[in-house]
Amino acid sequence: MAVEMTGKFIQKESPKSFSHSEMAEAVLETLTLPAVVSKDECIYCFESPYNEPLALNASPKHSLNICLNCFQATCNRHVPLHTRVTEYACDTIHSNYLTIAKVEKPKQENVEENNNNKKIKLQVIETSEDDTHNTIWSLQRFNGENVPRTVLLKSTDPDISSTALEKIEKILKAKSQDFEDKKNSWVLEISTCPHTENFQIPSKPENTVNLNQCSSCDLTQNLWLCLHCGNIGCGREQIGIDGHS
CATH class of the missing domain: 3.30.40.10 (Zinc/RING finger domain, C3HC4 (zinc finger))
Known part of the structure; x- marks a missing residue:
């Protein structure tokens, strides 16, 4: 210009x-x-x-x-x-x-997939x-x-x-x-519960407790141990019964 x-x-x-x-x-x-x-x-x-x-x-x-x-x-x-x-x-x-x-x-077809005598194995491939x-x-x-x-x-x-x-x-x-957001959201954090901090081990019950049967019935499954008195109870509910635990 x-x-x-x-x-x-x-x-x-x-x-x-x-x-x-x-x-x-x-x-x-x-x-x-x-x-x-x-x-x-x-x-x-x-x-x-x-x-x-x-x-x-x-x-x-x-x-x-x-x-x-x-x-x-x-x-x-x-x-x-x-x-x-x-x-x-x-x-x-x-x-x-x-x-x-x-x-x-x-996806490429693996030649081994057509082999009837192939060995089956489990493995994790990154x-x-x-x-x-x-x-x-x-x-x-x-x-x-x-x-x-x-x-x-x-x-x-x-x-x-x-x-x-x-x-x-x-x-x-x-x-x-x-x-990163997903990884941080799944970080396991373990904190102490106040109930466990104040928990006191109960005194040993006078009578021997049978840990294999409910103390109030003959149920031997789904039993619960009371951590305060040591009683063994079941969790079943029936008509007129709230459960023995």
């Missing part, structure tokens, strides 16, 4: 345009990955990235978009909502997403998700509602840099937020 000033022409440089791969490198270079990443279901609904085996050249029906700002996962329907919420709450627009879809691998699913991903930029997204990088691109691939692999292999 040339601009005339006082009879002279000054060459003005045009703004430099960046390729999609360069834009992807810039996005990934500044990322700081958290310890856990939400990547199992949409935070606004229950959409997941898992798909059954696909036909040839078919596109996955289910996918999730991992926000590269807050590392929360949203489905395609709720990406616009997420950008609006974060714009007002964080004063920044969360526009860069790693879109993932997990496609189940076709498998990872990479053994059962293929992961399809793309780095996308959200440009606004009703506007096509810009795909900066795809898992099928032949010339992905090692730096970008390493960063994306770390996101895909990061600990799952959903798994």
